[in-house]
Amino acid sequence: MVAVSRLIRPVEHGLVSFDEFRESVSDAFVPLEMTSADHADFRGVVRGATVGAIRISEVTAAPHVIRRTPRTIRAANPDYFKLGLQVRGYCVLSQDGREAALTPGDFAIYDTTRPYQLSFDDRFRMLVVMFPRHLLRVPPAGIAQLTARRVSGRQGLGAVVTPLLRGLGEQIVDASPTVAVHLGDAVLDLVAAAFAEQLHLADGPLPQSRADALRARVTAFIDERLADRELDVHSIAAAHHISVRHLQKMFEADGDTVSGWLRRRRLEQCRRDLADPRYRDVPVSALGARWGFADAAHFSRLFKNAHGSTPGRYRADAIPVTESTRPTR
Structure with a gap:
């Protein structure tokens, strides 16, 4: 809100x-x-x-x-x-x-x-x-x-x-x-x-271990491909020539998970789009699908857990309907 x-x-x-x-x-x-x-x-x-x-x-x-x-x-x-x-x-x-x-x-x-x-x-x-x-x-x-x-x-x-x-x-x-x-x-x-x-x-630069450098490359890789529905732990690990277990342990060291990081980054992109007046007329479900959430109900639950309101409610609060923005008939 x-x-x-x-x-x-x-x-x-x-x-x-x-x-x-x-x-x-x-x-x-x-x-x-x-x-x-x-x-x-x-x-x-x-x-x-x-x-x-x-x-x-x-x-x-x-x-x-x-x-x-x-x-x-x-x-x-x-x-x-x-x-x-x-x-x-x-x-x-x-x-x-x-x-x-x-x-x-x-x-x-x-x-x-x-x-x-x-x-x-x-x-x-x-x-x-x-x-x-x-x-x-x-x-x-x-x-x-x-x-x-x-x-x-x-x-x-x-x-x-x-x-x-x-x-x-x-x-x-x-x-x-x-x-x-x-x-x-x-x-x-x-x-x-x-x-x-x-x-x-x-x-x-401050000293950076090989593990830190790899983590930075992985997170940058994820951010660049958030819209790719096929992006998952297997494709991320393969792109960096490491095992899935190695990838998971790298995120676990920071108290996180690969899927959790990917989900939060996608939800953040959804939040930005929902607050953007350029996408006012794009259905909420379409914005979710754009960032990898194909199931609208699942997307709505995840978004509410992360941001405290449903995607539709968040958009309504972020982009109030005024006379200048009200759709014409």
Whole structure:
């Protein structure tokens, strides 16, 4: 479902107490633990919008520490990445034995499936973009090297991503729901490019094992052939001159399966097509078949499990019928 909120504009009024803010943070993101040195005078607010598959939130608050702990992970463990862009103030993000010190304009990525901590020593404002992990098209081995690493907003692709994210709130507020969905997709593509760039910094590419290189080739091969109904584990393995078992073990090492990866990538292409006004008059079943889902009922069930609504409902929310789009008789 596409929901576009006007609450993402920077504001200072409407700040709430410590307990209310702590509850808002866990509701907006994932279960978290929070501490503050001054509960009595604490004020903060979370404002945001859900756009297609991503959640964009702006957090403004007094100093505090947020922790994603093993206990909160056990409480709820959805597969999400979060990107934190520092707008005002200072933050230290810790995950995977690394620390990223963020000043205004800097950003970093972190994984909600593993413990992390964000420490704010003064009043701050941060823009947080949260999205399913599988949507970031960076090899898993690469992501493992990128969590809690500062990306400067003053050089490279970071200098492109930072102003885009800063202005995204107002762009989404003023955009139609259809445009907002495509803005969300564009953000994910640009963020993926920025992190891919981080893997090829001045000292050269980070070391990559033969297994990592093969995994990257396989996933690229799958993405290029998503519309091929004959694409399966056997054809993928044969194309890379490896056994099916070898292929399966390679994905199992990342807690995934070949068929699961292929299904998610196809469903993501279906989601994009359903939100695209160019395909408004194409039957939902035809869009599913285009990406390998020949059985319409099966496609509808898979899509609802992945995105929370049926393909038809998702399209209706993403492309509202107006007088200008209503079919003529």
